[in-house]
Amino acid sequence: MSTVPARTAQDLTADVAGGIGHSPQRPDGVLKVRGEFAYSSDLWADDMLWGATLRSPHPSARIRGVDTSAALALPGVYAVLTHADIPGPSKHFGLVVSDQPVLAIDEVRYQGEAVAVVAADHPETARRAVAAIRVDYAVREPVTDAAAARADDAPRVHPDGNIVRYARIRRGDPAPTADVVVRGEYAIGMQDQAFLGPESGLAVPAADGGVDLYVATQWLHADQRQIAPCLGLPQDKVRLTLAGVGGAFGAREDLSMQIHACLLALRTGRPVKFVYSREESFFGHVHRHPATLSYETGATRDGKLVYVKGSVVLDGGAYASSTPAVVGNATSLGAGPYEVPNVHMDVWGMYTNNPPCGAMRGFGSVQAAFGYESQLDRLAAALGLDPVELRLRNALHQGSTMPTGQVVDSAAAVREILTAVRDMPVPPTDPGTDPLGLPGGAGNTTHGEGVRRGIGYAVGFKNVGFSEGFDDHSTARVRLGVVGGEPVAVVRTAAVEVGQGHVTVQQQIARTELGVDRVVIPPADTSMGNAGSSSASRQTYLTGGAVRAACRAVRDRVLDRARARTGVRDGLDLAGGNVVDAGGAVLVPLAELLADGEIDETAVYRPRRTAPMDPDTGRQDFAHLQFAFCAHRAVVDVDTELGLVRVVELAAAQDVGKAVNPGALVGQIHGGSVQGMGLALMEEIQVEGGIVRNPSFTDYLIPTILDTPPMPVEVLELADPHAPYGLRGVAEPPTISAAPAVVAAIRAATGRPLTRIPVRPQDITG
Amino acid sequence: MDFLRPRTLDEALAMRAERPDAVPIRGGTDVMVEMNFDRRRPGALLDLAGLAELDTWHRTADTVRLGAGVSYARIMAELADPLPGLAMASRTVGSPQIRNRGTVGGNLGSASPAGDAHPPLLTAGATVEVASTRGTRLVPAADWYLGVKRSALAADELITAVHVPVAAGPQQFAKVGTRNAMVIAVCSLALELAPATGAVRVAIGSAAPTPRRCPDAEAYAGAEFADRRLWTVGSPLPAVLVQRFGELVAAAADPIDDVRSTAAYRRTALAVLARRTLTWAWREFRDGGRRCA
Numbered sequence A: 001m002s003t004v005p006a007r008t009a010q011d012l013t014a015d016v017a018g019g020i021g022h023s024p025q026r027p028d029g030v031l032k033v034r035g036e037f038a039y040s041s042d043l044w045a046d047d048m049l050w051g052a053t054l055r056s057p058h059p060s061a062r063i064r065g066v067d068t069s070a071a072l073a074l075p076g077v078y079a080v081l082t083h084a085d086i087p088g089p090s091k092h093f094g095l096v097v098s099d100q101p102v103l104a105i106d107e108v109r110y111q112g113e114a115v116a117v118v119a120a121d122h123p124e125t126a127r128r129a130v131a132a133i134r135v136d137y138a139v140r141e142p143v144t145d146a147a148a149a150r151a152d153d154a155p156r157v158h159p160d161g162n163i164v165r166y167a168r169i170r171r172g173d174p175a176p177t178a179d180v181v182v183r184g185e186y187a188i189g190m191q192d193q194a195f196l197g198p199e200s201g202l203a204v205p206a207a208d209g210g211v212d213l214y215v216a217t218q219w220l221h222a223d224q225r226q227i228a229p230c231l232g233l234p235q236d237k238v239r240l241t242l243a244g245v246g247g248a249f250g251a252r253e254d255l256s257m258q259i260h261a262c263l264l265a266l267r268t269g270r271p272v273k274f275v276y277s278r279e280e281s282f283f284g285h286v287h288r289h290p291a292t293l294s295y296e297t298g299a300t301r302d303g304k305l306v307y308v309k310g311s312v313v314l315d316g317g318a319y320a321s322s323t324p325a326v327v328g329n330a331t332s333l334g335a336g337p338y339e340v341p342n343v344h345m346d347v348w349g350m351y352t353n354n355p356p357c358g359a360m361r362g363f364g365s366v367q368a369a370f371g372y373e374s375q376l377d378r379l380a381a382a383l384g385l386d387p388v389e390l391r392l393r394n395a396l397h398q399g400s401t402m403p404t405g406q407v408v409d410s411a412a413a414v415r416e417i418l419t420a421v422r423d424m425p426v427p428p429t430d431p432g433t434d435p436l437g438l439p440g441g442a443g444n445t446t447h448g449e450g451v452r453r454g455i456g457y458a459v460g461f462k463n464v465g466f467s468e469g470f471d472d473h474s475t476a477r478v479r480l481g482v483v484g485g486e487p488v489a490v491v492r493t494a495a496v497e498v499g500q501g502h503v504t505v506q507q508q509i510a511r512t513e514l515g516v517d518r519v520v521i522p523p524a525d526t527s528m529g530n531a532g533s534s535s536a537s538r539q540t541y542l543t544g545g546a547v548r549a550a551c552r553a554v555r556d557r558v559l560d561r562a563r564a565r566t567g568v569r570d571g572l573d574l575a576g577g578n579v580v581d582a583g584g585a586v587l588v589p590l591a592e593l594l595a596d597g598e599i600d601e602t603a604v605y606r607p608r609r610t611a612p613m614d615p616d617t618g619r620q621d622f623a624h625l626q627f628a629f630c631a632h633r634a635v636v637d638v639d640t641e642l643g644l645v646r647v648v649e650l651a652a653a654q655d656v657g658k659a660v661n662p663g664a665l666v667g668q669i670h671g672g673s674v675q676g677m678g679l680a681l682m683e684e685i686q687v688e689g690g691i692v693r694n695p696s697f698t699d700y701l702i703p704t705i706l707d708t709p710p711m712p713v714e715v716l717e718l719a720d721p722h723a724p725y726g727l728r729g730v731a732e733p734p735t736i737s738a739a740p741a742v743v744a745a746i747r748a749a750t751g752r753p754l755t756r757i758p759v760r761p762q763d764i765t766g
Numbered sequence B: 001m002d003f004l005r006p007r008t009l010d011e012a013l014a015m016r017a018e019r020p021d022a023v024p025i026r027g028g029t030d031v032m033v034e035m036n037f038d039r040r041r042p043g044a045l046l047d048l049a050g051l052a053e054l055d056t057w058h059r060t061a062d063t064v065r066l067g068a069g070v071s072y073a074r075i076m077a078e079l080a081d082p083l084p085g086l087a088m089a090s091r092t093v094g095s096p097q098i099r100n101r102g103t104v105g106g107n108l109g110s111a112s113p114a115g116d117a118h119p120p121l122l123t124a125g126a127t128v129e130v131a132s133t134r135g136t137r138l139v140p141a142a143d144w145y146l147g148v149k150r151s152a153l154a155a156d157e158l159i160t161a162v163h164v165p166v167a168a169g170p171q172q173f174a175k176v177g178t179r180n181a182m183v184i185a186v187c188s189l190a191l192e193l194a195p196a197t198g199a200v201r202v203a204i205g206s207a208a209p210t211p212r213r214c215p216d217a218e219a220y221a222g223a224e225f226a227d228r229r230l231w232t233v234g235s236p237l238p239a240v241l242v243q244r245f246g247e248l249v250a251a252a253a254d255p256i257d258d259v260r261s262t263a264a265y266r267r268t269a270l271a272v273l274a275r276r277t278l279t280w281a282w283r284e285f286r287d288g289g290r291r292c293a
């Protein structure tokens, strides 16, 4: 395997304490563990008002009238706004398509849609004011079946029809045949990101007529771009600063309270704070698209894939959000990380009156993977082949051609990661009799009765960075100066720390590139250039690339100064706060060189540009920047009589190109694995007739530590020569393969087909 | 909203009588959730924390008087021997934090069909002690639960204690949830054997509008155990008996489809839990019997 790191191996392993390849302490770690970290919900201004939102109780209704007079009459209420109060020019927002009203205009399209907002001097007053607003709804029958919504005569959620995006792939033989064919229908429930810090922020009106917004988000510039036109302000009068973010996983990519807070602040001339409650949070952000999938997979008798035909319907809910991009992923990645000569994919992203769905970790790949991996297991059974062996015979590798026609131009370690998880030691087969170690756990439901062991495998993959022609880039500014006699680097970007540890990575890069210990990361804000979203597993690649580029520009100037000062021309390097010669001897301390003035450089990093897929065939040689792969082996014990599952072990192997921060990276793989396991076993927003039945952590269950098994991880570092330091995005792939692996293990234990996730106890007991 | 902090039980009862709008709060693990979700906006909270009368337990030869304010954590640590069923149920409640705060008094106050303390209180034949400025009365657990989240507690009363008979035989508790901890019961079951009287008692939770005993299953098992002289022979339980017992427990349920599960699954699961807990309790009885012999 060729490993061509972007720098020499020696450079990369050169021991910069807290540099690349180390796992230094996070700058925000101690505060977060001690509960002292200021999250967006802790924001405070002395004269601030509290915002609150009136939401629709109906998934679909016409609004005949809104009467705010009783609310306005309440003492302590400063403003009650409806869509009529939005200055415009735009009254809509949206990540890709601007289709969502800031406040409902004459109709509501999902339960929880914002209809009016209030600012009052106390949260309780604001709540009462919301309750005092009278809305006259004419309730309509909601459109709730995404597949049925495709029909020409289906009632329309939006005037232009219900299809947000349809994409397809036609590769190879239009009517392929094969020795062995398996078919399957699969379904995926609506998963929530379930972050801990509810939507919140503080908008402060500014003297220049603009507004300063402090908010927990994923992408400052996308927020700014959508907010400004609704306020009737130029972009530069809407300034955003990142507040403490309590998790995101995609749910903060869309706007929630941002425009509402700014509108109220500008209207009242007072700072306005919003904090959603947990229940409101379930209505305040998008979820993972539920999906129905229909697959047909054909292979030769000796287990070579001949074709994959897949059709996928993704329920996007009431507004588009990032549905178009989710459709793109499910289409282009829908055949799985395999070599398949003939591929037909048809993928629809639909409007319905269900809750809006958009970005969530894994983004279209999670849904497709449950389909294609379930199919591979069916095929293995039909062929009498070991499921891992079947996957190995078809594994994608460097040089393989994707269904789009794109040739994989760096490591695709599908074979390596599958064999890695297969060859890890298997946990002992006897689960013992302690209920805590058995399915049902603390409930004491079995002492071993009815328990059967199963093992399952899955592999998944995901594009890293924005695809299909998006101008993906990031910006960083690095200043090297002296504070207290010591060299200090200040790294500024607009990249958002959502908990993934990006600020640590920025520090590590600056240490490695500049040979300094102290690196300061001021809060991200829109005074810096666009960094893109903290999503798509892209921030270490993109903003990491920008920080590296800016550091290198600084470094070049430092070394120029050093050459001028010392007369030494060659082999200069930065280390330990000094300029050193080729032998490592100190030539001049940085602090001395910087006495002539600090050095300040800004760099924009642009990786190779992708391009859109052909709408008829899906053909595109470079739709995706990079692919990242993860494999799981799940070992489960199932109480076959009660349908309860205990995951005994969830082993993962992933190629990361370069482990920039091994500690944080394994944390990402662990977290992603548990999130995937949660989807397999319990995480579902239950929606009935457009109504959410479980908007609380009482009934939206996520795995607890007692559900979390040991998770051995094997990390491979097969450098991608195109990426900074050879790295590969890490965060999403583990979420993709975990769910199909867990379900495969349950199938192995029970013999049941289990075509829907989450798997419920009654699906196992039948 | 007022926050009332009585220093003694008498003071608390007086405040309760004066302030019908005051909601008692002990651990707060139900009350605070209701308030956070905006389902309840009481005029006052009547804080029962720190009232010595509620926070202690006493044991006599055959009964434990368990103060209404004793936490689940303490029941697990201090009362597992005399009250194994209740201690087992306590172990399944919430998380360590919840078990440190939550109380049996609160569970009775909420009277949720899913409350984990209820089934073992029913099988044990416990009595709820309530007090008001009018005096004290004792309510059998079987008469406590009137409907979904409705109990026999009068508006001016406080729960002071529960009198729970000391276990006279093996006790079991099992609870099904869709995750391995920190989960509200999809259904639950408590079972106990009383070798001295030959009784088999069983109660179910989250399976009907109120927690309830299963009289048909109890009668069937009691008769079968007697007919087959199982108590004296001590042989393994016949499979048909165990099977039929499970069926009768399931038949006693009146479950619903809801966000946590389906009625059909609840019945299936209850039958399984009944079979298993009966088998475990019987094994314990036989092992104990052998030890004594």
Ligand SMILES: Cc1cc2nc3c(=O)[nH]c(=O)nc-3n(C[C@H](O)[C@H](O)[C@H](O)COP(=O)(O)OP(=O)(O)OC[C@H]3O[C@@H](n4cnc5c(N)ncnc54)[C@H](O)[C@@H]3O)c2cc1C
Residues within 6 Å of the ligand: B023, B024, B025, B026, B027, B028, B029, B030, B031, B032, B033, B048, B068, B069, B092, B093, B094, B095, B098, B101, B102, B103, B104, B105, B106, B107, B108, B109, B110, B114, B115, B116, B117, B153, B157, B158, B159, B160, B182, B183, B184, B185
């Ligand atoms: C995260 C979480 C997990 C949970 N898991 C479980 C679980 O697994 N099983 C379970 O059964 N419950 C569970 N609960 C619910 C709750 O913990 C229990 O019902 C607990 O027993 C309540 O006790 P408390 O002392 O906290 O009651 P509080 O919240 O203080 O009060 C509950 C009710 O009882 C009344 N009350 C309390 N004490 C008295 C008294 N002495 N006299 C009269 N009225 C009184 C209150 O007015 C209120 O109506 C959970 C709750 C949470 C938040």
